[in-house]
Amino acid sequence: MSSGYKHVGEFTRRFKKALKALSSETKERLHEKIDELLKGHIVGKPLKGPYKEFKVIRVGKFRLVYNDKEPCVILFYDVGPRESIYEELS
């Protein structure tokens, strides 16, 4: 039986919707990153202004946005690809 995480993960509708568009490989990488976040092993970079309580963490070419304002809870707000125009350069 699995033991519990340090934090409870909560997921928004927009996160779940965005998840559907991800490949299996990306989902696996996302899983690893969220697992580490819920264990309290890593922390993202804070955003600014009205989103200062949100943090962002890179997952390859994707970004995971979350909020850990509530004690012991991490709200996974959104996940999406960077607008990787750079690929057009190569």
Add this chain to the structure above:
Amino acid sequence: MSARLRVILSAIPPSQTTVLSPGVQALRATVRESELYSTLLAYLKPYVNRVLEGPKRASAIAEELLMDEKALILLLHAIQKAVLELKEEDVIEVFKFLHGRFGTANIDVEEVLDVILEHEVWKLRQIKRNFDEYMMMFYTFSTNYPEEAYDYAVIYFSISLLLQASSEAKTYEELRALSEELDKLAEELEAYALTFMLMLEEKRGGTEVVATARTPKELKEVLEVE
């Protein structure tokens, strides 16, 4: 006007359209469009040279630039033209050039330039396709978070000066030092860029919680992984 200069000009946030002194207003009248960009380049050259000599001072030099009314009036004129003329292809072309400069020195700047380029193209798209909402978002941000708006402007100018300096660097050591400073500032820029993107996307909704994970097993179920 070179594409590289136009990108740098387009980096100036709307919040920098400050009230100008009579002396600078007079300068406005004397700068004819045909001379604008060469005048601007010449005027910015000392700033760029100083950044090239000491990239770690880029932010301090950018702050000086933000206090330089003559530079601002030149930039204001130039940005109006740049926004109208600049295409995404121009922006990509500039970054291709910069990537090549660093690439020849075997300095990996892919991630850094990717982040800066993303912001450039996103901003250009907003100005061209979503101008009213973009400006209102920026106005709201600048009004409610003036210190952060200033910080954003400093970061943006710093990056612009560093990129211009990168195009003029002649040695590996210069390029290496510039890339290290770009790396630091790009991370900050990314946080602002994502904030602006989220502010514009607030109407999308879907922020209610629909799933919870307390254990690794539940996490796998939520993420639909094996």
